[in-house]
Amino acid sequence: MKTQNENLKSFTSHLDEQYGVKGTLERENYEEEFETFKLGVMIQELRKAQGLTQGQLAEKCGTTKTYISRIENDASDIRLSTLMRIIHDGLGKHLKLNVV
Numbered sequence: 001m002k003t004q005n006e007n008l009k010s011f012t013s014h015l016d017e018q019y020g021v022k023g024t025l026e027r028e029n030y031e032e033e034f035e036t037f038k039l040g041v042m043i044q045e046l047r048k049a050q051g052l053t054q055g056q057l058a059e060k061c062g063t064t065k066t067y068i069s070r071i072e073n074d075a076s077d078i079r080l081s082t083l084m085r086i087i088h089d090g091l092g093k094h095l096k097l098n099v100v
Helices: 011-019 025-049 054-061 065-072 080-090
Strands: none
Touching (some): 025 065, 025 080, 054 080, 065 080
8 A cells, every 4th residue: 555655756756746856947947047037035035024115115226116026025136236235235245146
């Protein structure tokens, strides 16, 4: 008799089945979109932790509320210079990038 745990798959295994193994175009697209999603969530969480509205953040970093909303909702690509302004000028943080 199979136990419930024997039916469990690792998350990586699930991603391999859904999007292909690492290195395939579909998986690379998924990974890129997921990183964009995480960035939007991070900005939203930092903004809310500081008690800022999207409009207030936009004003502090010289962009629009609509643009901040699009970033937070994963609907817009973001330029590095704009990201740096949002993080530094808008949120008072420092941006650190890693290449892996």
